[in-house]
Amino acid sequence: MASTARIAATEFCSYHNISIDFITALGDFEMIEIVREKRTLFIPYSQLQQLEKMVRLHRDLHVNAEALHTILHLLQQVQQKESELQQVRNLLAFYEDNG
Amino acid sequence: MEFIDYYKVLGISKKATADEIKKAYRKMARQNHPDVNPGNSGANKKFQEINEANEVLSDPEKRKKYDKYGKDWQQGEAREKAQQEYAQSYGGSSPFGGGKGFGGGDFEGGDFSEFFSSMFGQGGGRQRQGRFRGQDVNATFNLPLSQGFTTQKQTFTINGKNIRITVPAGMENGQVIKLNGHGSPGSNGGPAGDLFITFDMQNDTPYRRKGNDLYLDAEIDLYTAVLGGDLVVDTLHGKLKLKIKPETQNNTRTRAKGKGYPVYKKDGQFGDLYITYQVKMPENLGEKEKELFSELQKLSKHG
Numbered sequence: 001m002a003s004t005a006r007i008a009a010t011e012f013c014s015y016h017n018i019s020i021d022f023i024t025a026l027g028d029f030e031m032i033e034i035v036r037e038k039r040t041l042f043i044p045y046s047q048l049q050q051l052e053k054m055v056r057l058h059r060d061l062h063v064n065a066e067a068l069h070t071i072l073h074l075l076q077q078v079q080q081k082e083s084e085l086q087q088v089r090n091l092l093a094f095y096e097d098n099g
Numbered sequence: 100m101e102f103i104d105y106y107k108v109l110g111i112s113k114k115a116t117a118d119e120i121k122k123a124y125r126k127m128a129r130q131n132h133p134d135v136n137p138g139n140s141g142a143n144k145k146f147q148e149i150n151e152a153n154e155v156l157s158d159p160e161k162r163k164k165y166d167k168y169g170k171d172w173q174q175g176e177a178r179e180k181a182q183q184e185y186a187q188s189y190g191g192s193s194p195f196g197g198g199k200g201f202g203g204g205d206f207e208g209g210d211f212s213e214f215f216s217s218m219f220g221q222g223g224g225r226q227r228q229g230r231f232r233g234q235d236v237n238a239t240f241n242l243p244l245s246q247g248f249t250t251q252k253q254t255f256t257i258n259g260k261n262i263r264i265t266v267p268a269g270m271e272n273g274q275v276i277k278l279n280g281h282g283s284p285g286s287n288g289g290p291a292g293d294l295f296i297t298f299d300m301q302n303d304t305p306y307r308r309k310g311n312d313l314y315l316d317a318e319i320d321l322y323t324a325v326l327g328g329d330l331v332v333d334t335l336h337g338k339l340k341l342k343i344k345p346e347t348q349n350n351t352r353t354r355a356k357g358k359g360y361p362v363y364k365k366d367g368q369f370g371d372l373y374i375t376y377q378v379k380m381p382e383n384l385g386e387k388e389k390e391l392f393s394e395l396q397k398l399s400k401h402g
Binding site for chain 2: 049052053056057060061062071075079086089090091093094097
């Protein structure tokens with residue numbers, strides 16, 4: 001990975017006014033990818049959008065990393081079910097046209 | 100511009116304590132947060148409303164002003180203006196009674212209603228330190244099935260900006276395309292949200308679609324079904340000549356490989372076209388025809 005395609009975790013934390021512990025906790029739960037180089041933590045740019053979503057939930061809803069883990073897992077399940085539902089709807093439309 | 104009952108928004112009484120307001124706000128924020136309600140624009144709007152209600156009711160000064168004027172806030176605003184003018188002209192206290200102006204802070208107020216901005220001013224929100232990402236925007240695009248057969252450029256107008264995108268052939272009904280950074284602008288220099296376009300495929304063809312496969316009913320007359328022959332059908336790929344075998348039964352299905360709908364983002368790959376023959380019985384038979392059918396019936400080994 002190119003060194004420019006990431007941001008230092010401390011810089012991200014200061015930008016969003018959050019604690020570095022929150023970021024490390026997300027890393028421990030494998031909810032985001034964190035790169036450790038010597039003693040510095042870096043966040044790949046590819047992780048930023050998902051991480052910012054977690055920061056918003058953390059800050060707006062006062063939920064910790066454990067609760068976030070559960071929320072995101074459930075959201076993923078909802079998304080999967082919605083996709084399945086759409087497929088079933090399309091199939092239903094096909095059979096309704098047949099009728 | 101309508102009056103907004105902030106107590107009603109948070110589902111609390113006018114006598115609610117600061118703690119009750121906080122509790123109600125947090126409960127509703129958890130239920131309506133845009134990030135836990137993806138694609139639900141109703142929840143987004145509700146979240147803005149409850150944030151605004153919390154902004155007013157959790158701030159003792161703003162709550163006092165809101166409670167004081169209530170539904171008569173417009174008159175209250177005029178009275179306050181008169182107070183300020185009086186104070187400027189004569190100095191000291193005014194005959195209208197106390198009242199403290201609001202303002203200050205540099206929050207842009209973009210997420211607040213017209214009612215809020217009018218009562219508390221554009222600078223009436225608390226100063227926020229964080230930069231906020233803009234809202235995601237959801238849009239639906241009706242795409243005729245015949246057009247979705249080929250890759251094409253489409254122009255969308257979102258937030259007054261024209262966005263030209265390439266829609267690959269083979270979109271599925273309900274499929275969503277995400278355009279990073281084309282949603283609502285962020286506040287305080289935060290990044291813009293994303294634009295999600297859901298494709299609603301409108302079937303303007305005689306085909307029924309199941310995934311990438313297409314299905315078509317083709318009518319053949321009794322004589323072609325019995326004796327065999329040729330049939331030309333229109334497909335999305337052009338005309339297709341089919342050989343009908345003698346003694347073809349009603350509802351016989353044949354497959355035209357690769358004559359179906361394009362496979363999404365797989366250039367040159369197509370589903371199949373299934374053609375079901377519908378044998379059409381002759382109608383309004385003449386005397387001679389009836390005679391010949393009777394003869395055939397007598398000859399028939401199958402009864």
